[in-house]
Structure formats: C-alpha cells, structure tokens
Amino acid sequence: MAGSTFASRSYRDNALILRTRNLGEADRIITMLTAEHGLVRGVAKGVRRTSSKFGATLEPFMVADVQLVHGRSLDIVTQAVSKGAYGAMIVADYEKYTSAHIMAEAAERLTESDPEDSRPQFRLLHGALSALARGVHAPDLVLNSYLLRALSTAGWAVTWTACVACGRPGPQPGFHAGLGGPVCPDCRPPGTRTLAPATTDLLHALQHGSWQSASEAAPEARHEASSVVTSYVQHHLERRLSSLG
C-alpha cells in the first residue's frame, strides 16, 4: 500500500505457541494463538540456528510477547520475548506433553473455524497450559476440563443435569455425542452409551472447574470420562484430532 510505514504493517500481541514446522534451512513456521489477533501463522527466520535471537521462546507451549510484520502470505516474526516458560516443564513429562499437544490442536481447530471466539479461547488455553506445566492437577483432568470448556465456549456446552432430548431433569444414565449430552432411558437413540453415575458427576465437575470434586474421582470414572470427552470432541470437530490417536 502506498505510504504504508513499517509501524502500520507491524503488530504486537501475546501469543501461545501451538506448533512449529521447519521451513527451508533455518526457518520455521510458527502457529500461535494470540490474545487479540486470533490464530496467526508467522515465519521465524533463522530460528533453528544456535545463535538465533529467539532462543527457545518460539517452542511449543511457550507464552511470548511477539511482534510481527504483515507479509504477502505469512506474517514475519520480528521479535519475541518469553512470558511463560511452560514449554520446558511440559515437554519434560510425556503425559503433560501429549495432553498439551491435544489441547493445542483443539484450540487451533476451534479458532480457525471461529476467529470471533479467539479471546476467550486464548484465556482458557493459557490457564490450562499453566496448570499443566505447574502440575496443579493431574494431566488427564486438566485436558478433559480444558476440552469441555473450550467446546462450551464454542457453543457446545453440555448440560449434565438433564436429558438433552426431552429435558427430563436429573442426572441421566445415557450419553449420546451426536445429540450433545445425556439422554434418559425413554429417549435413548441407537449409539447411546451408558455411563456410571460417578463419570457423569466427574464430567460435570470438570466442565465447571470444580477441582475438589474432580480430584476425588476414582480411576474408572476418570478413564470413562476421557473416552466420553474424546468422542464428544471428535463429533464436534468433525474429524479426528491426529493427536488423540
């Protein structure tokens, strides 16, 4: 654009690094979720050289204050200052790492299809990565709570205390991912799975951030809750998350 200055083409934001992909000899494409600009893909030039000014700032699950310049196809990262070294704490632990990887993929998918949604999604993911890194709660609980809340933010909140089909109140024994929640014995369509009452209680607690109650759940309920959340996420994101394999 005529008269366009460097300042008008550049912008600054807080970013959560979701994933990276090598480009050429020394560069990387950084996919990040920013607080104000939604999902951004930018090139970090020379980032793979040991002398790079970026250091480890642009590694997955780091939080950074980044400056970018609009480019023709991809934006260019010109500066990055680390604001939260969650990355190192997460990648050192396999269970934390796989959980963070699933969260990052879900966040990318959700904000790609709905950029309007990105600010609350940024806050949710920031909180979840921080909790995961610091080991505040077990990784499976952090992951499932994050996924339920991220889907709620995207408009797919589950009401765990009534039948999703007829509205009959109270916890229900069935769950149908396609209908989007619990179903009573009268409404059960084919494909409904039956959940233990403790699993429904756990899912409700995770979606609402009731950590005291969630942390007391038995291993069986945690295992079943993970499987319910996985099927619910895959139903709404319409294809498998590769990281959920």
Ligand SMILES: [Zn+2]
């Ligand atoms: Zn019903």
